[in-house]
Amino acid sequence: AALGTNISAWWILTANSFMQHPTGYVLQGGRALMADFFALITNPNIPYQFTHVLTGGIALAGFVVLAFSAWHLLKGREKALFQTMFRWGARYALIGSLLVGIIGHFQGQFVLQMQPLKMAAAEAHWETAQPAAFLVVAIPNERAKANSFEIRIPYVLSFLSYNNPTARVEGIKDLEKAAIARYGPGNYIPPVALNFYAFRIMVLAGLLMVLLALLAVVYRNPEKRPGFLKLLLWAPILPYLAGTTGWIMAEVGRWPWIVYGLLRIEDAISPNVSAGSIIFSLTVLTVLYTVLSVLAFRLAIKAGAGEAAAAGQVAEAY
Ligand code: HEM
Missing domain, CATH: 1.20.58 (Methane Monooxygenase Hydroxylase; Chain G, domain 1)
Structure with a gap:
């Protein structure tokens, strides 16, 4: 298995x-x-x-x-x-x-x-930087394309990215421009x-x-x-x-x-699959898996309790 x-x-x-x-x-x-x-x-x-x-x-x-x-x-x-x-x-x-x-x-x-x-x-790294700092915590503001709060550790993002503490790391804004140049107009920022x-x-x-x-x-x-x-x-x-x-x-x-x-x-x-049918199948699957998980847990607990009781009886017999 x-x-x-x-x-x-x-x-x-x-x-x-x-x-x-x-x-x-x-x-x-x-x-x-x-x-x-x-x-x-x-x-x-x-x-x-x-x-x-x-x-x-x-x-x-x-x-x-x-x-x-x-x-x-x-x-x-x-x-x-x-x-x-x-x-x-x-x-x-x-x-x-x-x-x-x-x-x-x-x-x-x-x-x-x-x-x-x-x-x-994933690094909320908006601007290209050399060297680049690692953000331990940040509050990204996607409208302003900047972070409204940051706790940074200098050099660490450069090192984690390229094993070199002073390497240049491209930021979201420059990478977006490169994506538009390559694939045409559109929104490329996740x-x-x-x-x-x-x-x-x-x-x-x-x-x-x-x-x-x-x-x-x-x-x-x-x-x-x-x-x-x-x-x-x-x-x-x-x-x-x-x-x-x-x-x-x-x-x-x-x-x-x-x-x-x-x-x-x-x-x-798919144009012929409606939002309603996606919600329906997701709901059915969620309910089904929840019921199966509860059953599996109950069976495991029951089997465990049975084994413990059997072990207790064996211990008493000795
Ligand atoms: C501790 C440091 C970790 C680092 C640096 C790390 C790094 C990454 C990265 C970069 C991705 C994205 C990959 C992609 O987009 O293709 C990823 C995805 C993923 N990570 Fe982690 N990860 C870490 C810990 C963990 C742990 C502890 C687990 C689970 C026990 C985990 C489970 C996953 C799974 C399931 C995915 C999605 C599948 C994949 O793309 O590999 N990761 N991880």
Whole structure:
């Protein structure tokens, strides 16, 4: 099942990589046709995107195992078993969290080459600067094309972008002019505030994940730290939050393109699918998945309670 899921993820991300950075096609009469299957499956975006998503999944799995073992340790159940489970969950969470962050950094440098406006929006970097400062916090004002508030760290954006603290980093305004010159008139600036905050939330969640996983690896007797165990019960929220904000950045930041540089959102809208039918199918899917999630949780809790009761009976018999 794990192998099948990973292969499936690889194909989905191959399709998404075509939308981010189209390869292996020819244009015939305004239609993009596949001309080179090998170029399609060796899209240079795939290694970054696939490994980023995969290691994010590894981190999530580690945090779920940590949360479950923390729960049982708090209840004082089967100490030796859940201590072992805790240790493995901690190692898994730490490796996943470190790798997802490191890969994310190099992915950011690749996205800067592939879709410079996405990265400039994610950094709320309006004016070209050399050297460029990193904004820890900002309030982007999209109408004024400027930030109304900034907390900056000098040189860091240049270094993160090009491994050189004094490199020139193009700003949104200059990149917009270049896009108009290349693709014709239009609005090429992605929603800056949404991209900026989505990126910041993903990175902050990633850093907190590294910190929590590191503490979980280092602490020798986690059962003696109930406060930390209680914190870990909520920790799986972090990788979920990072994954969701990551997708928001990847998809919203591609504005105004469905397929980057080839097909605009306005040209990809199906005229015979109404807004009403989209809302209807989204509602049905949301309700269906919510019901399935509640059922899955109830079954898991019931099975867990059954096992705990059985374990208690075995212990009593001895
Ligand atoms: C800690 C530092 C991190 C950095 C520097 C980083 C960087 C990035 C970048 C640049 C993108 C946009 C890629 C694109 O538009 O094509 C992205 C997307 C994404 N990120 Fe992160 N990320 C980090 C942490 C995380 C964490 C902790 C998770 C989840 C556990 C995560 C999950 C995702 C997902 C699911 C996407 C969308 C798919 C993709 O394009 O790869 N990221 N990340």
